[in-house]
Amino acid sequence: MASPKVLPPSTIQKLATFKDKPSGSPPPPSFAATRGSSPLDSFVADPVFSAFLSPDFDSSRFCSQALTSNSAAARAEHLQDGIRQLEQQLRSEVLSRHDDLLSQLSSLRDAESALSTVRSGVSSLQSSLRRVRLEISDPRRQLQSHTLQLSNLHHTANLLQSTFKLLRQSRRLRDLMATGLEHPERLDLAKAAEMHREIELIHEECGLKGISAVDEEMKWLSEIGIKLRSEAMRAVERGMEESNPNDIWCGLQVFYNLGELRSTVDALVNKYKGLGIKSVSTALDMKAISASTAGGSGPGGVQRSGTPQIGSGKRAGEALWERMGKSMEELHKVVTAVWQLQTVLSRKRVPFTHVSFLHEVWEEGSPLLTDRVWEAVMKSFARQMESAFTASSFVKEVLTNGYPKLFSMVENLLERILRDTNVKGVLPALSPEGREQMVNAIGAFQMAFLGSCLRRLSAYVNNIFPMNSRGTIPSKDQISRIVSLIQEEIEAVRFHGPLMLLVLHEVNKVLLLLAERVEYQISAGAEARQVTGPATAAQLKNFALCHHLQEVHAGVSAATADLPAAAADVLSPSLGTIYGVAGESVAPLFQAMLDRLESSILKIHDQDFAGGTAAEDGPSSYIEELQRSAAHLRAEFLSRLRGDSLCAALVRRMAVRVLVFFVRHAALVRPLSEAGKLRLARDMAELELAVGQNLLPVEQLGAPYRALRALRRLIFLDTALLAGSPLLQELPASAVLHHLYSRGPRGLQSPAERSDLTPLQYSLWMDSHGEEQIWKGVKATVDGYLAGAGEDPVCALMLRVGAEMAAHDGARPRSNLGR
Known part of the structure; x- marks a missing residue:
């Protein structure tokens, strides 16, 4: 238990000198407290002293507030009263605990005495430790010495064991190589490489350098290593050039056993990369080309801008194409050789781990071996092509004029590479991006x-x-x-x-x-x-x-x-x-010719087809005019355009339009007597003759010609037989309905009469509207007539025929056929 603290005598003396104030000076009323209460309790309730108990009390702010309150003297007196009360309370506390303070003071003296005793004990203990240290130092030195000797002995034993192991393995390798000298076909390079690597690892890991016997063996081992690498590289390169995977694998196995597979593959890739780049630069070396074509004499074979000497341009061009062909062959060899290497690496796996050998030399996400070579060669190829295009006017001219040949070389190279490396289960040597690179390289010439x-x-x-x-x-x-x-x-x-x-x-x-x-x-x-x-x-x-x-x-x-x-x-x-x-160039003329013929046909409405007697034997005047116009058009225009497929199509279109136009307006003729029917039939025959002789044989016009022949027979058919006649199937619905107006009562107005349109205007309206709209116009006139005049057999027939034809309108010729 800790002893109570004892106040120093000076403090007691000071407290004893305090005098109580006279009894006539009572404490201020604001600090009067009940017995047993602390002055601090009254300070908390006081508005002035409570500020001193705040943790963020600021004396400057308190003084400033007191000075500005106009009661600074009263505030100061108030503070003095508080101070006196605190001093009185402190004096009473000291006097009430006087005995405890004296007891704590005596405890401090006892502690000082005990502390001096402890100091003497510690000094004795330090003396004992110095004697013990002197007694155990000699055994420690001896122990360190013996430990070092044991370590040296152990290290020496390990060196001897490792040396024996190295020499034994070296002896086995010597025996293997000796067997190979006597029987080369029995030499196992892979096993020799494995033993060689094992000896190297023993030498490196065990630190056998400096042992004379080992150093002699390592000299011989270095020579053997050179021989193994040479034989293995020869096998790999032979396999890559001859497409022999077995030779490639045998050589790679040697390098893998030597621990040099990655560096060897990198060296091979760099070698073939260099061969490809060199072949490209050699192909476009105009100095060498010109020198080879200069005949071995003269000051030089190339002029400024890569232009050969005068007279040797043709030979230089042939030499350039020859070198380009050789370059393409070299690029094919380079790419296929690297692809062979990559294929063997991807197919062979490490024993025990079964990891592809390709993953030993290639990291996921990095370009494949073929991609590395192709990208480097294509960069050089693009650079050489760009240089030749800008710096050598001769090369630019030769390759530009012969670009199909250049393109063929490039295309054949790409096709050969893809064909020769198209093996199931193996990636081809070229990707689509790689092919695009080579095509883009010759883009300037293209x-x-x-x-x-x-x-x-x-x-x-x-x-x-x-x-x-x-x-x-x-x-x-x-x-x-x-x-x-x-x-x-x-x-x-x-x-x-x-x-x-x-x-x-x-x-x-x-x-x-x-x-x-x-x-x-x-x-x-x-x-x-x-x-x-x-x-x-x-x-x-x-x-x-x-x-x-x-x-x-x-x-x-x-x-x-x-x-x-x-x-x-x-x-x-x-x-x-x-x-x-x-x-x-001729469409306006054909339109003018068609307008001329149509204007002649429109004059049919100026003729009198209601007469009681047949006209003269000849055709009507409008037909004669059409015949003359058609003959004139043939003689002056169409004869000059024969043999042209375009004009033949325009003539056919015009002939079709003439027949359709005639059928339309012949159906509109009203009234039509028996003599008028004969005259109209004769006009139709003359129209066939005029079209056939001057435009096109009417038999070749199809539906319009059949419609003309059907109308020629229909006008003579009795009205009662019209409904079931097959002739209706050959005619447009509008033509049949318009013809029925000529058979109906005079009070039945046609759509043109009802709308107050001329035949030309009505014809133009029909050209821009279909059969359905025409039928609506016809039906409106019929319904209007029946509403005022009652029943009529022709009107009933028109409604029936029109409804039937409207139902099958999709299978009928249109009224604006040929327009």
């Missing part, structure tokens, strides 16, 4: 070749079609020449799929340019559309342009007929534009 192709063809087009000239028309030979030029460009790349598509894109641009220039040359206006007189110079010019464009279209189409569908897709826009412009 762009130059395509630009040259475009310039040649565009220059010829610009030559025969000057930009700002509309007066001259190229000759047939000139058009044949441009077709020949396009065919030559296509033939040059016919067997190079990707390149052929690129060339076709350039041909597409040229054809669009040609179409643009021809479109600029086409004559428009009234002179080009007149059909009443002989063909004008503007029309003859348009005919020639149409012929030329069709010749181009036919020639290019024939040149690409046997090409893949992708080639046709490339040229489809430009060929379509060529065909469209050819049509634009």
Whole structure:
């Protein structure tokens, strides 16, 4: 138990000198406390002294507040009273504990006496420890010496044991090598390499350097190691060149047993990488090429910018192509050799662990061996190609003009590599990205070749079609020449799929340019559309342009007929534009011719088909006019356009439209007497003759011709037999319904009469509306008539026929057929 603290005598003396204040001076009322209570309790309740008990009391702030309260003197007196009360309380506490304080003071004296006794005991103990230390130092030194001797003996024993093991293993290796000298075919290089590595490990791990017997063996072992590495490398390289996996594996097994597999593979990769890079740089060395073609005389074979001497350009070009071919062969050997190495490493596994040997030399995520070699070779190839393109005008010219040959070399190289390395279960030597690298490396020459192709063809087009000239028309030979030029460009790349598509894109641009220039040359206006007189110079010019464009279209189409569908897709826009412009050159004329014929047919409504007697034997006047117009069109225009497929299609379209237009307006004829029917039938026969002689044989016109023949028979058919007649199937519904108006009562208005339209206006309306809309107009007139006049057999027939025909309208000819 700790003794109570004793106050020093000086403190007691000071406390004893304190005097109590006279009894006439009581404490301030604010600090009066009950007996047994502490002054601190009253301080807590006091508004002034409570601030002194706060942990964040600030004396400066307290003084500032006291001075500004206008009661600083009273506040100071208040504080003095508190101080006196605290001193009085402290004095009373000391006096009340006087005996305890004295007892603690005596305990301190006893402690000082005991402490002096402890000091003397500690001094005695230190003296004893010094004597003990002197007594045990000699045995300790002896023990250290004996321990060192034992360690040396143990180390010496280990060295002797390791030396014996090394010499024994070396003797076995000597015996193995001696057997190999007598019988080379029985020499096991892999086992020798394993023993060699074991001896090296013993020498390194056991620290046998400096032992004379061991050093002599290590000299011999170094020579054996050189021999093993040489034989193994020879086997690996022979296997890589001859595609013999067994030789590759035997050599790699030796290096693996020697612990040098990774470094050896890296060295082989770097070696073949260097061979590939060297082959590329050698192929494009213009100094060497020019020197080889200079005949061994003269000051030098190459001029500035890599240009050969005058007169040796052809030989230099042949030498360049020869070197490029050799380079491609070398690249094939390099890539396939490294792929053979990679394949063997991926197939062979480490005994016991069964880990692929490839993972011993390759880290996951890093490029494969073939990728490393290919990437380095392609960087060099791209760099050499770029340098040749920019620095050597001769190489640029040769490789640009002969780009199809260069592309063929590259394409054949890539195909051979992929074919020769396409083995099931093994990655090929090249990835799609790798193939793209080589194609991109010759991209500058490709762009130059395509630009040259475009310039040649565009220059010829610009030559025969000057930009700002509309007066001259190229000759047939000139058009044949441009077709020949396009065919030559296509033939040059016919067997190079990707390149052929690129060339076709350039041909597409040229054809669009040609179409643009021809479109600029086409004559428009009234002179080009007149059909009443002989063909004008503007029309003859348009005919020639149409012929030329069709010749181009036919020639290019024939040149690409046997090409893949992708080639046709490339040229489809430009060929379509060529065909469209050819049509634009004569389309206004054909429209004018059709308008002329239609205007003649419209005059059918000026004829009188209601007469009681048949007209003269000849055709009606409008048919005669149509015959004259058709003959004039054939003689002056169509005869000049025969042989053109485009014009033949336009003629056919015009002939179809004429028959359809005639059937439409012949059905609108009203009233129609028996004599009028005969006259109308005769007009139909004359129309067949006019169309067949001047436009196209009517038998080739199909449905429109059958509709004309059906109407010719229908007009003579009794009304009661119309509903079930098969002739209705050959005619448009509108033609049948319009014809029935001629059989109906006079008060039944036709849709044209009801809408107050002329035949031409009604015909134009029919061209822009289908059979359904026409039937609605007819039905409205019939319903209107029946509502006012009652039943009528013809109207009933029209409603029945119209409803039946509307139900089968999808299988009928349209009223605007051929428009």
